[in-house]
Amino acid sequence: MKKVWVIDDDQAIRWVLDKALQKADVQARCFERVDDLLLALQTERPNVLLTDIRMPDMSGLELLQRVKQQYPDLNVIVMTAFTDLDSTVSAFQGGAFDYLVKPFDINEALALIARAVEQGGQHPADVDANAPIVESDSVDKMMSKSSSRSMQDIFRAIGRLAPSKVTVLITGESGTGKELIARALHKHGVRAHKPFVALNAAAIPKDLLEAELFGHERGAFTGASHLRRGRFEEANGGTLFLDEIGDMPLDLQTRLLRVLAEGSFYRIGGTQPVNVDVRIIAATHQPLETRVAQGSFREDLFHRLNVIRLRVPPLRERKEDIPPLVKHFLRLAAASLGVSAKRLSPQAMRVLQDFDFPGNVRQLENFCHWLTVMSPANVIEQSDLPPELLNGLVFDSSTGHASGYAVQAEPFSEACMPSPEVAAHPLVDKANTMTASLPEQAAANWQQLLEKEVQAQLAQDASDIMDKLTAEFEKIALSTTLAYCHGHRTEAATRLGIGRNTITRKLKALGLDDD
Incomplete structure (x- = not known):
């Protein structure tokens, strides 16, 4: 039987995980104090260890570091209610398998634990446990104000990608913070002590862009009175961030592709190759696949850049x-x-x-x-x-x-329809009809409809009226809110003023859970 250990100073968390793991046929053992855990590890070893990040006697990150030094094959999952970027990246750099954000869905937690058990000491990413942990700065502080699930996925990606030199393509609408993501990838990686150089391909005239990237020799053209190093040389050993890469001219795309492939280039007017070690992070708000299809972006360069893609969600x-x-x-x-x-x-x-x-x-x-x-x-x-x-x-x-x-009037389309499970309900049909004809009385209409429904149930000598109507109300409220929030349960829970676990439990009870 697989063994999972849990350490948390919160008795409620220990109790919930203990019961859930036992129900999943996993041998669970819970600890309140770090000393008791370390003593037990001397004689026995679990398959997976779950640790809280903030505990009175030792932080979860300190415990993670100690466990990974002594038992490197033990997969550790960090639990935290404080979802800041610095803690997330530190957890991954310390060798964590993954992390859970409190409050978590118990089914998601069990799925993550099962994955950690199956991989048995193999980490999802090759993380250097000795990589420097950079203190949080203003960039991290702003990003850490994001607690949405989509941004937590970005934080996870930063934690896994930061220590490597793999090329990253960041996509997203203008103003979403693509450069902040690029700076975080640099600051939390092994190249943090080297330069971070940013260049916006759309902000520099085409005639000057080549010299900005690759530099020029003295006398290479009129006005070139001295040797100038380009952005590639300035970023040597560090990171070069190419913003709005989709606007780069085709001829420069060819030169960029050669640099990425060979790691060297010639300055304008130069005869000797310049060798550089630069990590490339590119960003664009344009769909590069469309630009490739239009012939305005090289397909081979696109595949060079599109090694790892991060999509930054709009606000x-x-x-x-x-x-x-x-x-x-x-x-x-x-x-x-x-x-x-x-x-x-x-x-x-x-x-x-x-x-x-x-x-x-x-x-x-x-x-x-x-x-x-x-x-x-x-x-x-x-x-x-x-x-x-x-x-x-x-x-x-x-x-x-x-x-x-106010919703702008648009031609009728399926996108305007409520979700199928909501639209099929008779009370919703009646309410939609009444609201469409008398929007200023919508608040009163649903109450009148409810009153008539109760009267009808009483006339039919029905029983359990409260339970039936409550179930119908919850089904409509949950499905409508989830449809509005595009299925994001955390956002739906915030809108409804209930916990995310409550949503999961009610969806199952009402037969609306498709998971």
């Missing part, structure tokens, strides 16, 4: 990150102006979370600077928000507050 897909990012940007803006930090009222924060932010995180940061300068009070109210946020809001006359953004 509208991770709206749970907006409140912590707002607090962070308001503090930064206040510090730069030498004033006290402002905060948003709940109504103002709701407006921000309902906005789609086409400019993504950069636009949110600009809004926070605007609010710090323009808002008259320390507590920012809904009326203090920028015009771009207030235009298009629908106001509820009964409360005087905005209830969301």
